[in-house]
Amino acid sequence: MTCLEARDQLPEYALGVLPAERVRDLERHLEGCAGCRRETAELHQGVETMSFSLPQASPPPALADRVVRGLFEGARAKPSQPRASRRAVRVLAAATLAAALVAFGAIGWGVAERHRAQSINAIAIRRIENIDKLDTFIKSLGGQPFQAQLVPVAGIESSGTAVIVSASGANSVVIIDVLPLIPNHGPYSVQLIDRSGRVFSLGHLQSSTSGDLVFVQFTAQDLSRVLSVTILDAHSNVVMTGKVAPYSKG
Amino acid sequence: MTFGREGPLSAESEQELMRQLVAGEEHAIRTLYSRFGRPIYTVGLRMLGSVEAAEELTRDVFLAAWRKGGRFDSERGRLSTWLMAIAHNMAVDRLRHDRGAGRPPLVLVEEVPEPAPLDEEEVLLDRDRAQRALAGLSAAERHLLSQAYFSGWTAREIAESEGIPLGTVKTRLRAALIKLRKSEAEQSRMATRRGIER
Ligand SMILES: [Zn+2]
Numbered sequence: 001m002t003c004l005e006a007r008d009q010l011p012e013y014a015l016g017v018l019p020a021e022r023v024r025d026l027e028r029h030l031e032g033c034a035g036c037r038r039e040t041a042e043l044h045q046g047v048e049t050m051s052f053s054l055p056q057a058s059p060p061p062a063l064a065d066r067v068v069r070g071l072f073e074g075a076r077a078k079p080s081q082p083r084a085s086r087r088a089v090r091v092l093a094a095a096t097l098a099a100a101l102v103a104f105g106a107i108g109w110g111v112a113e114r115h116r117a118q119s120i121n122a123i124a125i126r127r128i129e130n131i132d133k134l135d136t137f138i139k140s141l142g143g144q145p146f147q148a149q150l151v152p153v154a155g156i157e158s159s160g161t162a163v164i165v166s167a168s169g170a171n172s173v174v175i176i177d178v179l180p181l182i183p184n185h186g187p188y189s190v191q192l193i194d195r196s197g198r199v200f201s202l203g204h205l206q207s208s209t210s211g212d213l214v215f216v217q218f219t220a221q222d223l224s225r226v227l228s229v230t231i232l233d234a235h236s237n238v239v240m241t242g243k244v245a246p247y248s249k250g
Numbered sequence: 251m252t253f254g255r256e257g258p259l260s261a262e263s264e265q266e267l268m269r270q271l272v273a274g275e276e277h278a279i280r281t282l283y284s285r286f287g288r289p290i291y292t293v294g295l296r297m298l299g300s301v302e303a304a305e306e307l308t309r310d311v312f313l314a315a316w317r318k319g320g321r322f323d324s325e326r327g328r329l330s331t332w333l334m335a336i337a338h339n340m341a342v343d344r345l346r347h348d349r350g351a352g353r354p355p356l357v358l359v360e361e362v363p364e365p366a367p368l369d370e371e372e373v374l375l376d377r378d379r380a381q382r383a384l385a386g387l388s389a390a391e392r393h394l395l396s397q398a399y400f401s402g403w404t405a406r407e408i409a410e411s412e413g414i415p416l417g418t419v420k421t422r423l424r425a426a427l428i429k430l431r432k433s434e435a436e437q438s439r440m441a442t443r444r445g446i447e448r
Pocket of ligand 1: 002003004006029033035036037
């Protein structure tokens with residue numbers, strides 16, 4: 001396309017009325033032509049002036065929140081997958097993580113590996129799930145497994161699962177997988193509370209490549225009496241909680 | 251970096267704001283909304299004619315801004331120009347799509363303005379400048395521009411309905427947009443100068 005041809009179509013392009021089949025060619029020309037881009041910018045400013053000349057309307061006050069929510073929902077992608085089915089796979093997601101950790105058995109579960117947890121996450125999320133491997137993993141630790149369904153407090157949207165294995169030595173592990181929280185007030189930290197009221201402040205949830213927030217931490221602490229799992233936002237407000245129950249497969 | 255809710259942003263701040271939007275940071279979405287939510291909603295309401303359609307358009311414009319945000323380049327133009335172009339384009343698409351369901355309500359530029367609350371000086375100033383820019387167009391330019399802007403007609407459709415050559419329509423549309431842009435830029439420069447003298 002020559003500049004002359006491009007210029008001929010630019011007013012319609014700026015006004016949004018150029019037929020779609022011609023837009024693509026024109027945009028390709030614009031990518032490579034600073035002169036026509038400048039002309040486009042000026043025409044767009046004319047359109048903007050037109051928009052600002054309209055009697056300004058007052059949007060409903062609640063629209064701001066709906067815009068924010070719409071954006072987060074859009075950001076979750078996968079529009080073909082209804083939310084209900086995503087919830088149903090929550091437990092599985094945590095299991096996936098653990099199963100992948102099993103696959104990394106060669107790395108070992110020692111304290112020294114804690115710092116590698118994040119890179120393990122990155123790889124783990126990409127692995128194929130196999131829930132049986134979670135049992136194998138739990139058994140391999142020789143400890144007692146628990147799980148907690150994490151439920152958001154009022155005003156927050158998310159869901160998630162925590163799996164805790166209390167084992168001897170440094171083999172106790174906490175694995176958490178939650179959907180991105182809406183609204184987002186991260187970074188989020190993890191707290192466990194046990195029967196005696198003792199609080200374990202653990203690290204932060206990390207963004208995974210799948211878009212979920214995940215957490216994996218090995219510890220030498222005794223997690224056998226943990227009652228609840230709590231997720232706190234950046235201002236230490238509780239955003240999600242879950243009561244600990246015996247682990248059940250899937 | 252934090253952003254105020256009023257006053258112009260530097261090109262650098264606009265770029266940073268869009269970077270944060272793309273990263274999904276909520277305060278960036280809210281900042282963007284507090285600055286541009288109203289004019290975007292206005293375009294939706296005036297062009298599509300219902301509160302529901304205006305709300306839907308507003309949500310979709312912000313979603314599109316988030317999706318396309320990586321392509322925003324502050325060196326190529328202002329953020330408001332970019333966003334208002336997205337808003338107007340989407341509204342036109344919807345109009346054209348719904349065309350079968352009857353003609354959209356044609357909103358005349360001359361429409362009597364709604365009284366605006368007193369605390370919205372900024373909005374009034376923008377509108378005042380825009381209206382003065384519009385007053386500088388010839389009747390023919392205004393007429394053709396309205397048909398493209400509000401009704402989403404292509405140059406060919408306008409030429410056919412008006413019985414004037416296609417080339418003339420395109421030339422007038424261009425002349426009208428460039429005039430608006432020049433007048434607005436000139437008034438904005440004068441306003442800045444007055445601001446400095448004060
Ligand atoms: Zn060119």
